[in-house]
Amino acid sequence: MKIITDIITEGKxxxxxxxxxxxxxxxYYKDEAIAFHGLKRGRIIGKGEINNRICEYMFTLLSQxxxxxxFIGRVDERSSLVRRVTIIPVVVKVRNIVAGSLARRTGxxxxxxxxxxxxxxxxKDTELDDPLVNLTHITAMGLAxxxxxxxxxxMAVRVNDILTEVLREISIELIDFKLExxxxxxxxxxxxxxxPDTCRFWDASTHEPLDIDRFRRxxxxxxxxxxxxLHRLTGYAYQTxxxxx
Ligand code: 5GP
Numbered sequence: 001m002k003i004i005t006d007i008i009t010e011g012k013x014x015x016x017x018x019x020x021x022x023x024x025x026x027x028y029y030k031d032e033a034i035a036f037h038g039l040k041r042g043r044i045i046g047k048g049e050i051n052n053r054i055c056e057y058m059f060t061l062l063s064q065x066x067x068x069x070x071f072i073g074r075v076d077e078r079s080s081l082v083r084r085v086t087i088i089p090v091v092v093k094v095r096n097i098v099a100g101s102l103a104r105r106t107g108x109x110x111x112x113x114x115x116x117x118x119x120x121x122x123x124k125d126t127e128l129d130d131p132l133v134n135l136t137h138i139t140a141m142g143l144a145x146x147x148x149x150x151x152x153x154x155m156a157v158r159v160n161d162i163l164t165e166v167l168r169e170i171s172i173e174l175i176d177f178k179l180e181x182x183x184x185x186x187x188x189x190x191x192x193x194x195x196p197d198t199c200r201f202w203d204a205s206t207h208e209p210l211d212i213d214r215f216r217r218x219x220x221x222x223x224x225x226x227x228x229x230l231h232r233l234t235g236y237a238y239q240t241x242x243x244x245x
Pocket of ligand 1: 099101102177197198200
């Protein structure tokens with residue numbers, strides 16, 4: 001039994017609680033969905049429980065493959081125990097196929113396969129919509145050291161290779177995703193979450209999004225897409241009595 005104390009931080013999809021152990025925290029996954037700077041808000045029924053299980057699957061996979069991460073174990077349906085890291089204020093985005101802000105910024109059509117994996121660094125600042133920064137900004141502003149950037153980049157590439165392979169087997173294309181990293185006793189750990197809230201997953205045959213873009217773009221059956229990803233990954237059929245609005 002972990003005694004929960006204060007809320008450390010609350011984001012768009014999660015709440016993080018301190019525990020009596022200063023090295024551990026509890027992540028609680030919410031059903032709430034927010035997009036476009038909070039202009040669009042909604043609830044995806046079951047998202048919290050589904051993302052909790054998807055993150056359990058993803059982080060366990062990374063641990064098995066030797067990628068250091070914050071996950072310790074799932075506590076209950078909506079929460080998991082993690083190492084209490086200090087988040088590095090740099091969001092790392094990994095892209096295999098053009099979508100989202102890359103399409104908007106460059107005019108390249110969504111769905112264009114990139115000749116090589118693109119790694120982008122953004123300042124973690126919701127108010128500013130996580131602006132793109134380069135490596136010299138990161139070191140100049142003291143956000144992370146050159147050594148930390150190298151570690152984050154090589155872990156991001158490893159995560160991309162591992163997830164791409166696993167998802168390919170269940171007919172899901174990994175378009176792009178964002179990662180956050182945390183400092184923990186001199187180590188850098190993959191932290192935050194890896195879920196349809198933070199990745200673009202397209203069905204390999206229909207190219208339909210199975211992720212938060214369904215909510216952002218009003219494509220319908222958002223909860224169904226989240227359930228589908230969980231089911232394909234783990235075989236677990238999430239059920240709820242609640243009806244989608
Ligand atoms: P883009 O820069 O194209 O909007 O996003 C690239 C990837 O990072 C996508 O998989 C997207 O879902 C994820 N991403 C970007 N910004 C955020 C954010 O603020 N929150 C979450 N959860 N994911 C994000």
